[in-house]
Amino acid sequence: MSRFDVLCIGNAIVDIIARCDEAFLVDNSIIKGAxxxxxxxxxxxxxxxxxxxxxxxxxxxxxxxAGVASFGSRSAYFGKVSADQLGKIFSHDIRALGVHFDTxxxxxxxxxxRSMIFVTPDGERxxxxxxxxxxxxxxEDIEADVVAxxxxxxxxxxxxxxxxxxxxIRQCAEIAHKNGREMAMTLSxxxxxxxxxxxxxxxxxxxxxxxxxxxxxxxKSLYETDNFEHAIAQLRKDCKIAAITRSEHGSxxxxxxxxxxxxxxxxxxxVDTTGAGDLYAAxxxxxxxxxxxxDVCGKLGSLAAGLVIQQIGPRPLLSLKxxxxxxxxx
Amino acid sequence: MSRFDVLCIGNAIVDIIARCDEAFLVDNSIIKGAxxxxxxxxxxxxxxxxxxxxxxxxxxxxxxxAGVASFGSRSAYFGKVSADQLGKIFSHDIRALGVHFDTxxxxxxxxxxRSMIFVTPDGERxxxxxxxxxxxxxxEDIEADVVAxxxxxxxxxxxxxxxxxxxxIRQCAEIAHKNGREMAMTLSxxxxxxxxxxxxxxxxxxxxxxxxxxxxxxxKSLYETDNFEHAIAQLRKDCKIAAITRSEHGSxxxxxxxxxxxxxxxxxxxVDTTGAGDLYAAxxxxxxxxxxxxDVCGKLGSLAAGLVIQQIGPRPLLSLKxxxxxxxxx
Numbered sequence: 189m190s191r192f193d194v195l196c197i198g199n200a201i202v203d204i205i206a207r208c209d210e211a212f213l214v215d216n217s218i219i220k221g222a223x224x225x226x227x228x229x230x231x232x233x234x235x236x237x238x239x240x241x242x243x244x245x246x247x248x249x250x251x252x253x254a255g256v257a258s259f260g261s262r263s264a265y266f267g268k269v270s271a272d273q274l275g276k277i278f279s280h281d282i283r284a285l286g287v288h289f290d291t292x293x294x295x296x297x298x299x300x301x302r303s304m305i306f307v308t309p310d311g312e313r314x315x316x317x318x319x320x321x322x323x324x325x326x327x328e329d330i331e332a333d334v335v336a337x338x339x340x341x342x343x344x345x346x347x348x349x350x351x352x353x354x355x356x357i358r359q360c361a362e363i364a365h366k367n368g369r370e371m372a373m374t375l376s377x378x379x380x381x382x383x384x385x386x387x388x389x390x391x392x393x394x395x396x397x398x399x400x401x402x403x404x405x406x407x408k409s410l411y412e413t414d415n416f417e418h419a420i421a422q423l424r425k426d427c428k429i430a431a432i433t434r435s436e437h438g439s440x441x442x443x444x445x446x447x448x449x450x451x452x453x454x455x456x457x458x459v460d461t462t463g464a465g466d467l468y469a470a471x472x473x474x475x476x477x478x479x480x481x482x483d484v485c486g487k488l489g490s491l492a493a494g495l496v497i498q499q500i501g502p503r504p505l506l507s508l509k510x511x512x513x514x515x516x517x518x
Numbered sequence: 519m520s521r522f523d524v525l526c527i528g529n530a531i532v533d534i535i536a537r538c539d540e541a542f543l544v545d546n547s548i549i550k551g552a553x554x555x556x557x558x559x560x561x562x563x564x565x566x567x568x569x570x571x572x573x574x575x576x577x578x579x580x581x582x583x584a585g586v587a588s589f590g591s592r593s594a595y596f597g598k599v600s601a602d603q604l605g606k607i608f609s610h611d612i613r614a615l616g617v618h619f620d621t622x623x624x625x626x627x628x629x630x631x632r633s634m635i636f637v638t639p640d641g642e643r644x645x646x647x648x649x650x651x652x653x654x655x656x657x658e659d660i661e662a663d664v665v666a667x668x669x670x671x672x673x674x675x676x677x678x679x680x681x682x683x684x685x686x687i688r689q690c691a692e693i694a695h696k697n698g699r700e701m702a703m704t705l706s707x708x709x710x711x712x713x714x715x716x717x718x719x720x721x722x723x724x725x726x727x728x729x730x731x732x733x734x735x736x737x738k739s740l741y742e743t744d745n746f747e748h749a750i751a752q753l754r755k756d757c758k759i760a761a762i763t764r765s766e767h768g769s770x771x772x773x774x775x776x777x778x779x780x781x782x783x784x785x786x787x788x789v790d791t792t793g794a795g796d797l798y799a800a801x802x803x804x805x806x807x808x809x810x811x812x813d814v815c816g817k818l819g820s821l822a823a824g825l826v827i828q829q830i831g832p833r834p835l836l837s838l839k840x841x842x843x844x845x846x847x848x
């Protein structure tokens with residue numbers, strides 16, 4: 189028995205989303221397609237140059253928790269907001285989906301994290317994240333009973349950026365494994381992998397995590413190779429299950445000697461790629477927690493990712509449960 | 519000479535937008551299609567029942583100011599936010615369009631106004647507005663030089679809800695007319711007309727305002743008639759110009775003995791009607807301030823309104839200048 193299918197842990201962020209042209213990224217030294225970490229001063233500067241925007245709750249693992257709940261699975265989330273207006277918005281949006289979210293908000297500064305997301309005409313998103321209150325997430329924020337009661341605890345590699353979240357994750361892994369649960373992570377971003385390559389490899393090789401999500405760039409960055417198949421071969425040795433997304437080429441799932449190739453769904457127009465990887469993980473984890481075979485897990489991931497990139501914002505505006513039923517994956 | 523084409527004055531509001539079904543409106547006693555004024559307690563209650571939402575700067579006259587700027591006209595705005603995160607978002611979004619916005623934010627409580635907007639499957643929006651800092655807008659917020667330098671000063675009837683904004687408007691009218699400028703207003707909402715019918719009629723009949731915007735329901739509410747043509751006949755007597763929108767039936771513009779009927783543009787799908795009237799006014803005022811004939815003013819209004827209802831959120835995400843050029847109205 190378990191109270192939760194999936195517990196997600198990550199940086200709790202409100203997205204500020206606007207369109208821009210390619211030149212804007214160049215002029216402002218924003219690495220396209222990446223998560224650019226910024227400080228408060230640069231956040232002010234970039235915001236002053238940003239066009240009119242809309243706001244939506246985001247955060248990689250937050251989006252995954254929302255997706256898992258939207259599929260109808262029981263989902264929980266740990267992440268640190270501040271007790272401010274953006275923090276209230278984040279808390280509202282995730283709880284409104286039925287996600288258990290009870291991390292104590294930070295009183296006072298720094299404020300709730302925000303990511304300024306610039307979407308270019310090709311639909312690619314370039315993120316500029318000010319971590320704010322996220323830097324305060326630590327072991328004291330772990331609800332041990334929730335970890336013990338979740339089939340899978342999933343976290344984002346981005347958590348290696350704030351100082352103490354990694355301690356919280358290690359504590360979670362201990363609780364989870366002691367209770368016969370599984371740990372999963374996403375490698376998050378190729379530059380994030382560059383910052384923490386050895387630690388991520390150690391998490392995998394030490395068995396701290398069981399399931400790894402990555403996109404092709406992150407997988408190649410992890411093994412410092414430009415050969416995708418080489419990265420896949422290494423992942424096969426280093427973790428129990430790996431699910432590697434490849435944008436329009438779908439995804440590859442490996443488990444021991446098994447390999448499953450999954451197609452991407454048909455897309456009318458890529459509006460905004462924000463949340464694609466997060467929602468792939470949501471679909472996969474929803475399937476996995478409910479005992480589905482790997483190919484169904486992958487198809488659920490493809491479905492959710494394909495839907496979220498055809499809208500603005502990182503969390504699907506429609507019910508993923510309905511979408512799964514329509515696709516006969518429900 | 520003039521520094522501004524259009525100055526807009528209104529309640530400065532951040533919209534919180536979510537979809538809901540028809541039953542939700544009934545269960546929560548929300549009047550469909552209307553602006554429901556709510557207090558802080560009801561705002562908390564409704565938010566706790568609201569699904570996951572997105573946030574976007576709104577406010578009726580704020581949307582009009584944004585639309586005027588998006589058409590390429592020179593636009594200014596007066597409205598009161600608080601010095602909080604939502605206030606910063608509102609200020610950013612309107613300034614990012616090049617709108618002059620310099621109203622001093624309120625320090626401390628109440629916080630920036632927000633409107634919880636529920637969009638039903640038919641695309642109709644039902645607004646629930648907590649006025650927050652807007653109640654503090656008063657004559658001290660009038661930048662007399664801006665009023666004197668704007669071809670048209672436009673304000674929303676909603677400004678009769680907060681206590682002192684009406685004094686600010688009367689002061690503006692005096693400055694504007696002394697400088698040979700014109701005053702325009704929107705009747706805002708049929709229930710708002712019900713609250714201030716006599717005062718609105720007096721504004722028109724005393725010549726305090728020159729141009730009136732309304733939709734058919736508001737016009738009929740003003741004269742307590744269910745006969746649209748009767749309302750039109752009365753408006754003809756009571757103001758110099760009236761532009762009356764009729765949803766999918768387009769709009770009617772009257773000036774003295776003149777009458778111009780304008781078609782609505784073709785719509786693929788009504789996604790969210792929020793901002794339709796505000797953007798009609800934006801298109802009309804952009805045309806009018808630039809000396810276009812009434813039929814072109816009306817067509818510009820139809821264009822902007824038609825575009826904004828095919829997206830989520832109250833301000834067009836694309837350039838209205840480009841749209842006008844494409845429609846050969848530029």
